[in-house]
Amino acid sequence: MPPSDHAGQAERRAYWTSQLEAAHAFMHQALDQSVADCGEPLRDLRTAAQDAGARIEFASTKHVRGLDRIFRLRSGLIDGFLAAGAEMNRRGWVMRVEDGFRTREMQKFLAREASVFDAILRSVIWELDGRLPSPEFLLRRSMALVALMPKVGTHMSGSAIDISVLQLADRREVDRGASYLEMSELTPMHSPFVTPAARENRQAISTIMRRHGFVDYPYEFWHYNGGDAYEAVILKTGKPARYGAIDWSASDDSVRPMDDPCQPLNDSGEIRIEIERALERMRR
Numbered sequence: 001m002p003p004s005d006h007a008g009q010a011e012r013r014a015y016w017t018s019q020l021e022a023a024h025a026f027m028h029q030a031l032d033q034s035v036a037d038c039g040e041p042l043r044d045l046r047t048a049a050q051d052a053g054a055r056i057e058f059a060s061t062k063h064v065r066g067l068d069r070i071f072r073l074r075s076g077l078i079d080g081f082l083a084a085g086a087e088m089n090r091r092g093w094v095m096r097v098e099d100g101f102r103t104r105e106m107q108k109f110l111a112r113e114a115s116v117f118d119a120i121l122r123s124v125i126w127e128l129d130g131r132l133p134s135p136e137f138l139l140r141r142s143m144a145l146v147a148l149m150p151k152v153g154t155h156m157s158g159s160a161i162d163i164s165v166l167q168l169a170d171r172r173e174v175d176r177g178a179s180y181l182e183m184s185e186l187t188p189m190h191s192p193f194v195t196p197a198a199r200e201n202r203q204a205i206s207t208i209m210r211r212h213g214f215v216d217y218p219y220e221f222w223h224y225n226g227g228d229a230y231e232a233v234i235l236k237t238g239k240p241a242r243y244g245a246i247d248w249s250a251s252d253d254s255v256r257p258m259d260d261p262c263q264p265l266n267d268s269g270e271i272r273i274e275i276e277r278a279l280e281r282m283r284r
C-alpha cells in the first residue's frame, strides 16, 4: 500500500474509533435519561400511509428468526411521519421504512445474529489494524453498535424508524454514501469520508425529518426518532422523554411501559458465547 493510502486508512480508523467511543458514551447518557411514558398506543404505518394516500414504501425483508417486521410508531408521531413522507414525494423522493418497532425478542436476537456479529467483528479487526480483539473489547463495541438494553436504540419505545430514500421516478436509492446497515467509518451521520453529494443528501433528509418531529441519530445515517430518550439527549431538552420502552400486545393492541428497560436483553454469558462463535468463524 502506498504511504499516502496507509495514512488515509489510519485517518479513517482513528475517526471510526472516536465515533464508536462517542456512541458508547451516548448509550450511557440515554440509559441515564429520565422517561415519563405517556402511554400512547402504537399505530400501523402502512395503514396510515394508505389512508393518507402517501407514497411511502416498506422493506419486504424479514426480521431476525424469520419474524415479520412491525412497521409501527406511537400515535403522536404518525402525522409527522406522513408529512415527512409527503415532503419527500414533493422533492421527487420516496421514503422506504427499513425497520420500526422491535419487541424484546427481536432486539435480543438482533444482538446475537451471526451476520451482525460477523460485521462487528470485521469492523473491529479493521479498527485494530488486523489484530483479533479481546472479548471485552468486542463487547464494548457491540454496545455501541447494537442496542443491548430496551431503553437504548429506542426501537422498543415505538419512536424510531430506520429509513432509506429512493428516487420517485425509478426507485434508485438516493446516494447517502452507503446503504442501510453499513458498518464502517461511513456510518456516522456526519462522516467526512462520504462524497459532498452524499453528505448533502443526508443533510436534506435530516432537515425534512427534523421539520416533522424526528431527530437524526449522529452515529447511524439511517436512524430517526422522536419524543424518546435519544431525542432528549440529542436536543438536550432537560425534560423527561414521553416515550419509553414498552411491551406491545398484538392480540389486544395494548402497550405497557417496561419495568426493566435498563436490564440487558442478553446476559453477559450469552453475549460471550456469540463472541466466541464469531471469533471461531473468523479463524476458519
Ligand SMILES: [Zn+2]
Binding pocket: 155, 160, 161, 162, 222, 223, 224
Ligand atoms: Zn435504528
